[in-house]
Amino acid sequence: MDAFLLQILNGLDKGSAYALIALGLTLIFGTLGVVNFAHGALFMIGAFCAVTLSKLLNLSFIVEDPTQKDFLGNPLKVKTPYIESWFGPEVGSVIIDWSVPLAILFAIPIMVAIGFIMERGLIKHFYKRPHADQILVTFGLAIVLQEIVKYFYGANPIPTPAPEALSGVANIGAVIGLDIVYPVWRIVYFCFAALIIGSVFAFLQFTTFGMVVRAGMADRETVGLLGINIDRRFTIMFGIAAAVAGLAGVMYTPINSPNYHMGMDFLVLSFVVVVVGGMGSLPGAVLAGFLLGILESFASMNEVKNWLPGIDQIIIYIVAIIILLTRPRGLMGRKGVMED
Amino acid sequence: MLGLNKKDVTLLTFVAVLALFAPFILNPFPEGSAMAQFNAGYPDLMQRFAIFGIFAIGFNLLFGLTGYLSFGHAAFLGIGSYAVVWMYKLLDYNVLWGLPLAVVISGIFALGIGYVSLRRSGIYFSILTLAFAQMMFAISYSDLLGRFVGTTITNGETGLQVYTSDPQILLGANEPNTPHLFGLVMNNSFFLEVGAWQFTFNVGYYFSAIVMLVMFYLSVRIFRSPFGLMLRAIKSNNTRMSYTGLNPRPYTLAVFVISGMYAGLAGGLMAAMDPLAGAERMQWTASGEVVLMTILGGTGTLIGPVLGAGFIKYFENIFSKINDNVLHQWFSFMPDGLEDAMVFIVHPFIGKGWHLTLGILFMLVVIFLPGGLVEGGQRLAAWIRSKRGGAEENTKSSTEPAE
Numbered sequence: 001m002d003a004f005l006l007q008i009l010n011g012l013d014k015g016s017a018y019a020l021i022a023l024g025l026t027l028i029f030g031t032l033g034v035v036n037f038a039h040g041a042l043f044m045i046g047a048f049c050a051v052t053l054s055k056l057l058n059l060s061f062i063v064e065d066p067t068q069k070d071f072l073g074n075p076l077k078v079k080t081p082y083i084e085s086w087f088g089p090e091v092g093s094v095i096i097d098w099s100v101p102l103a104i105l106f107a108i109p110i111m112v113a114i115g116f117i118m119e120r121g122l123i124k125h126f127y128k129r130p131h132a133d134q135i136l137v138t139f140g141l142a143i144v145l146q147e148i149v150k151y152f153y154g155a156n157p158i159p160t161p162a163p164e165a166l167s168g169v170a171n172i173g174a175v176i177g178l179d180i181v182y183p184v185w186r187i188v189y190f191c192f193a194a195l196i197i198g199s200v201f202a203f204l205q206f207t208t209f210g211m212v213v214r215a216g217m218a219d220r221e222t223v224g225l226l227g228i229n230i231d232r233r234f235t236i237m238f239g240i241a242a243a244v245a246g247l248a249g250v251m252y253t254p255i256n257s258p259n260y261h262m263g264m265d266f267l268v269l270s271f272v273v274v275v276v277g278g279m280g281s282l283p284g285a286v287l288a289g290f291l292l293g294i295l296e297s298f299a300s301m302n303e304v305k306n307w308l309p310g311i312d313q314i315i316i317y318i319v320a321i322i323i324l325l326t327r328p329r330g331l332m333g334r335k336g337v338m339e340d
Numbered sequence: 341m342l343g344l345n346k347k348d349v350t351l352l353t354f355v356a357v358l359a360l361f362a363p364f365i366l367n368p369f370p371e372g373s374a375m376a377q378f379n380a381g382y383p384d385l386m387q388r389f390a391i392f393g394i395f396a397i398g399f400n401l402l403f404g405l406t407g408y409l410s411f412g413h414a415a416f417l418g419i420g421s422y423a424v425v426w427m428y429k430l431l432d433y434n435v436l437w438g439l440p441l442a443v444v445i446s447g448i449f450a451l452g453i454g455y456v457s458l459r460r461s462g463i464y465f466s467i468l469t470l471a472f473a474q475m476m477f478a479i480s481y482s483d484l485l486g487r488f489v490g491t492t493i494t495n496g497e498t499g500l501q502v503y504t505s506d507p508q509i510l511l512g513a514n515e516p517n518t519p520h521l522f523g524l525v526m527n528n529s530f531f532l533e534v535g536a537w538q539f540t541f542n543v544g545y546y547f548s549a550i551v552m553l554v555m556f557y558l559s560v561r562i563f564r565s566p567f568g569l570m571l572r573a574i575k576s577n578n579t580r581m582s583y584t585g586l587n588p589r590p591y592t593l594a595v596f597v598i599s600g601m602y603a604g605l606a607g608g609l610m611a612a613m614d615p616l617a618g619a620e621r622m623q624w625t626a627s628g629e630v631v632l633m634t635i636l637g638g639t640g641t642l643i644g645p646v647l648g649a650g651f652i653k654y655f656e657n658i659f660s661k662i663n664d665n666v667l668h669q670w671f672s673f674m675p676d677g678l679e680d681a682m683v684f685i686v687h688p689f690i691g692k693g694w695h696l697t698l699g700i701l702f703m704l705v706v707i708f709l710p711g712g713l714v715e716g717g718q719r720l721a722a723w724i725r726s727k728r729g730g731a732e733e734n735t736k737s738s739t740e741p742a743e
Contacts, residue, residue, distance in 0.1 A: 035463050125707070131463050132409045136635060137706045139628060143699030151688050151696065268474055268624060271467045279463075310484035317475035321456060324468060328460060 002178055007297045013186040013255075015293020016193030020248035021270040022277065022285035023197060024241035030217045030280040031234045034123055035131055037138035040267030041145040042242050045114065046249025047258035048149055049107035051158050054099035057083050098163045100254055107246045115242030119235050142264065150260040157257035162188075167254065185254050192251050196244060197286055203240075204282070213237055217280070272320045278333025288331055292316050348560050351642060355556055359549040362386055363539045370536030374669070377661055380654050383529055383542035384613075389650045390548035391609045396633040396645030397552075397559050398602020402595055403631075404640035405563070405571035411466045411627050412453070412473025416446040416600040418480060418622035420607025422493075425500045425617040432510040433502075433519050435526070435547075435612040439605065446604020447597050449476075454596035458589060461578070473624055481619040499618030519612050521547060526613055544613045551609065552646075555602060560642055562598070571595055603630075632702050638714030647713050652698065659694040 021043055028036045060081040068076040084092030095102065122141065126134045161167060162185040170184050204210035216223045216230040223230045249258070256262065273292055277284030298304065300312035323330065344352065358365065367381030380386070399413055423445045424438030431437050457468040479485060480494035494500055502508075511517075519526045526544035533539075562568050573581050574588045581588055611617050620626070629652070637648025667686055671679040689697045709716050 122707075130407075132403075132407065132466075133706060133710065135409060135463070135466060136631070137703055139631075140699050140703035140706060143628075143695060144703065147693065147696035147699055151693060264625070268470060272471050275464060275467050309487040310479070310482050313478040313482060314475045314484070317471045317478075320471050321468070324460065324464065325456060328464075 002180055003301070005178065006180055006182070007301055008294055009180070009182055009186075009190075011294030011297035012290060013190050013293070014297060015290035016190050017248055017252055017266065017289075018270055018273045018293050019286045019289025020193050020196060021245055021266055022273040022289045023200060023282060024245040024248075025270055025274050026277070026280060026282050026285040027200075027237055027241040027244070029274070030282065031213065031237045032119070032123065032127070034126065034134050035138070036123075037135055037267065038118070038142040038145060039138075039241075039245055040263030040265075040270065041142040042111065042114065042245040042263070043249040043252075043266055044149065044258065044260065044263030045145065046107050046111060046246025047253050047262060048153060048249075049110055049246060050100050050103035050250045050253045051153065051160050051258055053103040053106045054096070054160050057081065057096045057099050057102075061085075100160060100162055100250065103250045103253075104247060107250045108243050111243040111246030112239040114246075115239035116235060118242070119238040123238075142267070146260050146263065153260065155260060157259040159257045160253040162254035189251050189255065193248070196247060200240070200244065201282070209233065209236075269316060272316055276320050276323050276330055278330030280334060281330070281332040284330055284332030292319065295319060342557065344560060344564070348564065348642075352553075352557060352560060355643065355646065356553055359390070359553055360546075362389070362545070362549065363541055367537060367539055371538050372536065377666070378658060380657065382540055383527075383545055385653065385657055386542065386545040387548050387609075387613045388653045390545065390552045391606050391613070392630070392633060392649035392653055393552050393646040394548075394555050394609065395603055395606035395630050396637065396649040397555055398599045398606070399630045400634045400639065400641075400645040401559055401562060401602065402599035403634060404645075405568060405575060406592055406595060407575035408458070408461065408592060408596070409466045409631070410457075410469040410596075410599075411624060411631070412469035412471075412476075413599070413603050413630055414622050414624065414626035415453070415473040415476040416450060416603035417607035417610070417626065418476065418617070418619065419446045419449055420604035420609075421611040421617035421621055422480070422500055422607075423604070424608040424611035425502065425615060428502045428508070428519070428611075428615055429500075429506040430509065432508050432512070432515060433517060433615070434510070435519050435521055435608075437510075439608045439612065442604045442608030442611075443601045446607070447601045450597045450600025450604075451593070454593050454600070458592050458596060470624055470627070473622060473627055477619055477622040477624070480622060494617075494619060497619065499616055501616050519544075519615050548609050548613070551605070555605070556642075556646065562595075563642060567591065567594070632698065634712075636702060636705055636712050638712030639710075641711075641714045644712050644714045651713065656694055656698070659690050659697060660692070662690040 021039060024042070025036060025039050028034055028039070058081055060079045062077050062079055064075040065078045066075045068078075070076045081092060081096060083095050086092070087095065118141070122137065123134070126137055166184045166188055168184055169181050170187070171179065171181050172187065204214055212223065212228055212230070213233055216228075216233065220230055249263075252258075269292075270289075273288045274285055276292065277286070277288030296312060296316055299315040304311060327333075342349070342352075363381050363386070365381075366386065367379045369375035369379055380389075395413075395417060399410070402413075403409055420442035423442040424435065427438035427441055453469065453472045457465055457472065460468060481497060483492055483494045483496040486493040486495075492500075516523065516525045521543075524543050524547075526547065527542075529540050529542040531538060531540055570581075570586070570588075570591045573586075574592060578588055607617075607621065610621070633648035633652050634645045635648070636651060637646065638644025664683055664687060667683045667690070668679065671682045674682060687693070705712055711718075
């Protein structure tokens with residue numbers, strides 16, 4: 001029973017990353033009808049926002065302290081981050097420690113801006129071109145973004161730890177009388193993902209803006225005929241989708257040290273998730289993300305692996321192929337989406 | 341001749357001349373001169389031109405004719421390599437056993453994958469092929485098949501290679517123990533020294549070049565056949581074709597299998613030049629590369645994919661070799677400050693930054709020149725002609741009624 005719950009937890013946590021990326025992909029696809037191969041790169045840029053912030057916060061100046069000597073007898077060089085000198089050592093070190101959560105605030109404007117620039121500068125010109133062209137140009141963009149990050153940050157993963165208080169493990173099973181020890185940050189990640197997904201849905205469901213966007217997803221032309229500037233709203237949705245991917249990346253950094261090709265690794269799986277969930281269906285994307293995450297974590301249990309070796313690496317693809325063959329529209333796909 | 345019209349014969353002859361005289365054409369600069377680094381006439385690179393040419397020609401048959409964008413073609417490349425290396429292990433180093441097997445096996449895989457993937461079109465097709473390729477990559481990277489069978493099939497991340505303990509039942513007493521074709525060792529080269537130039541004639545290159553020519557000829561025939569016409573019909577209006585009472589599925593499946601066989605042959609040739617096969621050949625970035633080549637060269641044209649493959653492989657090689665010292669030499673005619681600035685600007689795009697250049701170039705081609713290098717050439721030719729022909733021709737063409 002413990003092992004069973006543990007696998008569900010593992011799956012939820014992997015699934016949240018899939019669900020967040022797939023949600024962004026579906027937002028873009030549902031509104032603009034563009035297949036964005038650069039979405040993984042947005043996830044990666046989000047992660048590097050966290051890296052950048054933690055580097056910025058750690059910028060320090062060096063003072064020679066004559067009262068202390070190092071082992072050679074020279075005056076000891078003390079590194080003090082600027083933050084600590086501005087806010088005092090206590091507050092400063094807390095800020096540095098919490099750099100990853102702080103990076104959320106840092107990443108949102110950056111990601112929204114990148115999203116706007118991408119949509120207005122490039123993708124706008126591809127609405128009338130065939131889907132293959134959209135795939136190709138965003139694929140090229142993904143390569144370019146990835147290489148730019150590689151140029152500035154190098155090819156090696158950069159460890160970016162979670163805050164001290166959230167980096168340990170906790171026995172969360174104690175509440176229900178079971179013994180499940182689990183890393184705190186992964187629980188935080190899941191809660192965060194749930195929060196983001198919830199707020200995106202609430203935004204679309206309960207605001208006028210969201211209502212218009214949903215109307216535009218259903219019938220763009222009619223909404224346009226009503227005198228609403230639907231293009232502008234869709235651009236904003238692109239920004240939001242970019243921000244969702246970016247935030248997924250920011251919070252993912254303590255789980256896996258970011259490197260420049262992490263986006264590509266996630267992208268392929270996220271596409272599978274989107275297709276399984278049903279192209280253009282937001283609940284489908286989220287559901288499929290969590291389902292496939294859980295499925296993958298169950299497949300990586302030792303009992304299963306002994307029975308079918310290596311099944312954990314291919315289970316998602318097998319399931320995706322089966323689903324596409326039996327339910328061609330995916331789990332919750334609408335009729336008439338992408339059926340040319 | 342050969343069932344081709346005059347224009348195609350000219351094209352085929354052009355490609356054949358390019359391929360056969362490549363050691364001269366690619367080596368225009370004398371040994372030891374400053375420009376020698378732009379020479380590409382060494383065996384390894386020339387072999388890659390020919391092999392990736394085959395790969396791209398095959399991909400173009402599918403994408404260029406039917407418009408189905410497969411993102412998983414590298415899977416067949418890997419399968420071809422594994423098949424050839426297995427033949428080395430079981431029989432002997434003669435490539436003749438492995439290559440047909442590579443074609444057949446990748447064809448069988450393409451039949452299965454194509455049968456499933458072609459049930460959907462557009463973006464679904466791309467993602468399905470991508471999923472299949474990633475699955476095959478995972479299977480071969482961790483040797484899943486081998487774990488079922490009990491012996492190794494793909495040898496995991498080490499990659500498949502020939503060991504002395506392998507059976508090699510056909511291996512004769514004084515047979516070479518590197519890949520060969522009835523004693524013609526692929527790695528062997530003949531050198532010709534003319535003045536300051538040194539030309540290399542490599543057996544492996546000529547073998548792949550001849551295979552590429554045959555494959556190119558086949559693709560010309562497919563382009564010009566009624567079958568090719570059907571495929572174009574699928575690209576231009578699939579719905580209408582179904583309404584006419586023709587089922588597009590058998591045609592797309594057939595061309596998918598053919599294109600998978602091309603990829604398998606290319607993979608087999610890779611293993612024929614270098615008796616190794618690794619899972620990284622199947623990764624989806626490798627599939628992306630062949631997409632880049634085809635688009636860059638010109639989708640749906642005959643010569644485009646070959647040009648694209650040559651272009652990318654050449655510049656990959658050259659750009660990776662250039663470093664800051666070379667740049668300083670180039671810009672040394674400028675004043676010092678400007679020289680450093682130029683080097684600083686160009687630096688991110690060379691050496692390890694080659695992929696950045698490639699990505700930017702690729703985006704530019706997709707955005708501005710969807711027809712690739714071939715379209716660029718045509719536009720250039722048209723522009724020159726209009727310059728030469730003067731205003732007279734311009735007015736003539738503009739007064740033609742629009743259809």
